[in-house]
Amino acid sequence: MSVVAPRMAVIKPSPSMAVTATAARLKAEGVDVISLGAGEPDFPTPDHVVEAAVEAMRRGETRYTAVNGTPALKEAVIRKFRRENELEFEPKEIIVSAGAKQIIYNAMMASLAPGDEVIVPAPYWVSYTDIVLLGEGTPVVVQCDESTGFKLSPESLRKALSSRTKWLFLNSPSNPTGAIYSRDELAALGAVLERFPAVHILTDDIYEHIRFDGRPFHTIAQACPFLKPRVLTINGVSKAYAMTGWRIGYAAGPRELIKAMGTVQGQSTTNACSISQAAAAAALDGPQDFLAERTKAFELRRDRVLSELAGIDGLRCETPEGAFYVYPSCRGLLGKIRPNGRTLDTDDDVALFLLEEARVAVVQGSAYGGSPHFRMSIATSMNNLIEATQRIGEATAGLR
Structure with a gap:
C-alpha cells in the first residue's frame, strides 16, 4: 500500500x-x-524595509506572534486598505500568512465541502485549481480569450453559476495575461453576483501596484460595496516591494471566515515569520514613490x-x-x-x-x-x- x-x-x-x-x-x-x-x-527589497527587519531583530522580535499576524502589521494593512482602496476593516477581519498562496489555501480548507464549485476564469494562476482540488472542491473553469481581453464577462459568469457555486476567483492585474478589470467591469460582474447571495468572491490583488499606461486600479469590494460582506480581498508585499522570499501575504474579509482561516493556519504553520512581519509593516507604511x-x-x-x-x-x-x-x-x-x-x-x-x-x-x-x-x-x-x-x-x- x-x-x-x-x-x-x-x-x-x-x-x-x-x-x-x-x-x-x-x-x-x-x-x-x-x-x-x-x-x-x-x-x-527597498533599504528601509531591510533596515526595519534588522531593527526588529535587535529589539528581540524573534519569537512567536499571534497566529493571524502582529497587531502592528494588521494596523498597517488596515491603513493600506483605507488609503488605497477606500475600504474599512477591523483587526479581526485581517489575517497575515506566509504568502498570498497560503491565504488562498487557508480559505479553501476553511470553507469548501465536497461538491462545492469554484468558478475560475482562465487563463488563471497555476495554483488556483489545484488548491481547490486539495480542498475537495470542484473547479469550474471558464475560458476567457482575447475577444474579451482575457476577462470574465457577465454573460459567462451567469452561465457558470449554479446552486453549488461557493466561490468566484478574480485576479487583477492578472497572472499570466496582465488583464485589469475596470470599475465598470467589476460593477457589471457585481450586478450578476447580487442575485446569488450564497456565492463568495476571492480577489487576488497581488499585482495591484504594477499597472501600465496610467490605468487606475479598483478591487471588487470597492466597486461593489454591497458585496463586501462576502469578499476576501487578498494582497501581499511580494511583487510590489520585491519581497518574494520574505513570505508575507495578507487578506481582509468576513470575520467568521478569517477566524476559520486562522484555525487552519494555527494547525499548520502558525504565524508568519516575525521579522518578515515587521519588514512588511515598514513596506506598507513607508515611502511608496x-x-x-x-x-x-x-x-x-x-x-x-x-x-x-x-x-x-x-x-x-x-x-x-x-x-x-x-x-x-x-x-x-x-x-x-x-x-x-x-x-x-x-x-x-x-x-x-x-x-x-x-x-x-x-x-x-x-x-x-x-x-x-x-x-x-x-x-x-x-x-x-x-x-x-x-x-x-x-x-x-x-x-x-
Missing part, C-alpha cells in the same frame, strides 16, 4: 517553479539559458518585448495592462516541424522547443488553462529580454 494519499493524484507540482528549476539546472551544467519563467521582481519608477521600467520592457514579438512569424500578443508578463499566442506555430523532425502540436511542444532550440525558458499556456499560448516574465534585464526574443525569432525561423 502506498504511503501517498489519493488526493495527490489530482494535483501537480507548480509548472512555473518546474521551469525555473530546469533552467537553473541547465545553467549549472553550463548551458546558456535565459529563464523567463519565474514571477519574481529583479529589483532589490519608488513603485512608479519600477513600474515604468516594467512598462518599457513590456513595450520592447511586444515590439520584438511583433516581428516573429507565428506569434501574436495582446498588450498586457499590468503585472510583469507577456502572454503571446503561438497558434501560428502549431503544425510546424522542428529541425529534428518533431511536429509542434501543442504549446507544451512550443515551450520545449524554445528551451531546447532557443535556450529560452518560458511556461506553456496549458499550465494556466489557456492554450495555445506561453508566458514570458519580463522581470529581468532589458538586455536579457532583447536577447531572448532574438533567440526565439531565430529558432522559429528554422521551422518548416
Whole structure:
C-alpha cells in the first residue's frame, strides 16, 4: 500500500517553479539559458524595509506572534486598505500568512465541502485549481480569450453559476495575461453576483501596484460595496516591494471566515515569520514613490518585448495592462516541424522547443488553462529580454 494519499493524484507540482528549476539546472551544467519563467521582481527589497527587519531583530522580535499576524502589521494593512482602496476593516477581519498562496489555501480548507464549485476564469494562476482540488472542491473553469481581453464577462459568469457555486476567483492585474478589470467591469460582474447571495468572491490583488499606461486600479469590494460582506480581498508585499522570499501575504474579509482561516493556519504553520512581519509593516507604511519608477521600467520592457514579438512569424500578443508578463499566442506555430523532425502540436511542444532550440525558458499556456499560448516574465534585464526574443525569432525561423 502506498504511503501517498489519493488526493495527490489530482494535483501537480507548480509548472512555473518546474521551469525555473530546469533552467537553473541547465545553467549549472553550463548551458546558456535565459529563464523567463519565474514571477519574481529583479529589483532589490527597498533599504528601509531591510533596515526595519534588522531593527526588529535587535529589539528581540524573534519569537512567536499571534497566529493571524502582529497587531502592528494588521494596523498597517488596515491603513493600506483605507488609503488605497477606500475600504474599512477591523483587526479581526485581517489575517497575515506566509504568502498570498497560503491565504488562498487557508480559505479553501476553511470553507469548501465536497461538491462545492469554484468558478475560475482562465487563463488563471497555476495554483488556483489545484488548491481547490486539495480542498475537495470542484473547479469550474471558464475560458476567457482575447475577444474579451482575457476577462470574465457577465454573460459567462451567469452561465457558470449554479446552486453549488461557493466561490468566484478574480485576479487583477492578472497572472499570466496582465488583464485589469475596470470599475465598470467589476460593477457589471457585481450586478450578476447580487442575485446569488450564497456565492463568495476571492480577489487576488497581488499585482495591484504594477499597472501600465496610467490605468487606475479598483478591487471588487470597492466597486461593489454591497458585496463586501462576502469578499476576501487578498494582497501581499511580494511583487510590489520585491519581497518574494520574505513570505508575507495578507487578506481582509468576513470575520467568521478569517477566524476559520486562522484555525487552519494555527494547525499548520502558525504565524508568519516575525521579522518578515515587521519588514512588511515598514513596506506598507513607508515611502511608496519608488513603485512608479519600477513600474515604468516594467512598462518599457513590456513595450520592447511586444515590439520584438511583433516581428516573429507565428506569434501574436495582446498588450498586457499590468503585472510583469507577456502572454503571446503561438497558434501560428502549431503544425510546424522542428529541425529534428518533431511536429509542434501543442504549446507544451512550443515551450520545449524554445528551451531546447532557443535556450529560452518560458511556461506553456496549458499550465494556466489557456492554450495555445506561453508566458514570458519580463522581470529581468532589458538586455536579457532583447536577447531572448532574438533567440526565439531565430529558432522559429528554422521551422518548416
